[in-house]
Amino acid sequence: MDNPADHEDEARSGIGREAVRGRADTGTLGKAIAVLDIVASADAPMRFTDILALSDQPRGTLHRQLSNLVEEGLLSLGRDHSYSVGIRLLKFAARAWAGNQFRVIAEPHLRKLHDLTGETVHLGVLRGNEVIYLDKVESRQAVRMYSQIGNASPVYCTGVGKAGLSALSDAELQAVVASIRFRRFTDSTLVTPEALLREIEEIRASGNAYDREEHEPGIRCVAAPVHSADRSFVGGLSVTGPAYRISPELLESWAVLVRNAAGAIMEDMGARLGPRT
Amino acid sequence: MDNPADHEDEARSGIGREAVRGRADTGTLGKAIAVLDIVASADAPMRFTDILALSDQPRGTLHRQLSNLVEEGLLSLGRDHSYSVGIRLLKFAARAWAGNQFRVIAEPHLRKLHDLTGETVHLGVLRGNEVIYLDKVESRQAVRMYSQIGNASPVYCTGVGKAGLSALSDAELQAVVASIRFRRFTDSTLVTPEALLREIEEIRASGNAYDREEHEPGIRCVAAPVHSADRSFVGGLSVTGPAYRISPELLESWAVLVRNAAGAIMEDMGARLGPRT
């Protein structure tokens, strides 16, 4: 599943407070991280000229930016002049994950939901027009944790993504939807803003989002919106499974469980964060 | 101290750029990442003044650096003015992990080693005077993957760390050892450069490093050095288990298995990278 033209500009209009920045890539740091993002969004190591083609920086500038990133361990430069993401980021991410209170508070609820359904449970948050998976509980350990945690998927074709969108204000929703470059993954993928917005309305009314094989054929899920106490994290909670095992009726029967779990998470967060303020 | 062997090693050129690096807080990016590192190294969210105390930047400067990091999603600023590591790093790390060829090539060998011993297997690489765990295979899934992957531990009291050190040139070894601030974790922890260097010599001779409850009481391990084909990654492979289950004799009986697995990984890497060059 390669998405070639994805890392072009991505119009990073994110969510919440860290989000309403229309302009990004400003300042020395911003430009450097934009370069890092280009390399991180590719699915193979990139050579200098490959990156040059995607970045809008002059040769000399780009070269120094890359050198700085390598110097800091954020990128790694192979003998064959190919750049890939550096392992120093693993350390940062491990801390980001372990220290994330939203995830920590949610974790027991994910487990409970997994026990109730027997299927894979995901927690993800919005970041721009992507959803980043924060946690996952599954039965078989065959699939590695890292295979999902940290992974970025489009908002418009995942249960977690659509659930998250439904929790945004209209202004935020409009901004995100406008930044989406729709791409058809399956026959069921929603590929227009109108179809997406219509579905968001339904989600707001019912409290549940569904992924009916819209991202991957044979994969269904039911989700509900969750957000952290201060709304700095907005996302969703979902139960996912193979279509052959999960009938639409079964999926629907889990809807209330997912909503309850999402509600319980938000209650826990209020309980922990409320008094402290 | 004009050891001819040193020149020999230096002549081998660019060894372990990734593995051994001095402090490089230079440039705008470097200083920003240094600030990020301060926040990532703390085990709780930090407020502005906490960070100010640890960084040697003036108020105004630090404040703008933090703002920039938040702007880029590398840090997240809570409503209570506390900074924590941002989830955008999860995306970068997921790519760094999935795309890391060293880890990809090593993975089947970790599994095989796990099957042979039944105990937890770790793969880690040196970064400065820390070892960063790249992968882990364990029996019980009770402990979460993220609990180790990406985690940074001191080189001098872990099997993987000491194994990695033994694979460095004398010059690199000296540089790393000089940068260590020794801390006693258990009664067995090596706390002097001399003791560490003496043990590195033994590891070089035998091909195996041991952690005899030097980091955590009740935890033992046997390790062997590994490095990527171009030596851009230098680290170790280890089998770890609880002391009550793993006698010193049993541990020693695994030594050859670990050495063989390490050798097989390096052979695989040569096989994949060799023809391409």
Added chain:
DNA sequence: AATTGCATTCCAAATAATGGAATTTCAATT
């Protein structure tokens, strides 16, 4: 209402980044 302990903003001076062009290295081919 005043105080205290923070976090945040300001702006001239200092410093680091910029980028077009020149140079060097690489790798494929003869």
Added chain:
DNA sequence: AATTGAAATTCCATTATTTGGAATGCAATT
């Protein structure tokens, strides 16, 4: 072994960004 075109890297006068000490804002506490 020599040639050559492509790719990577370095150079340095110009330009834009960061710097940092001091002033200001903000919200609890007395």
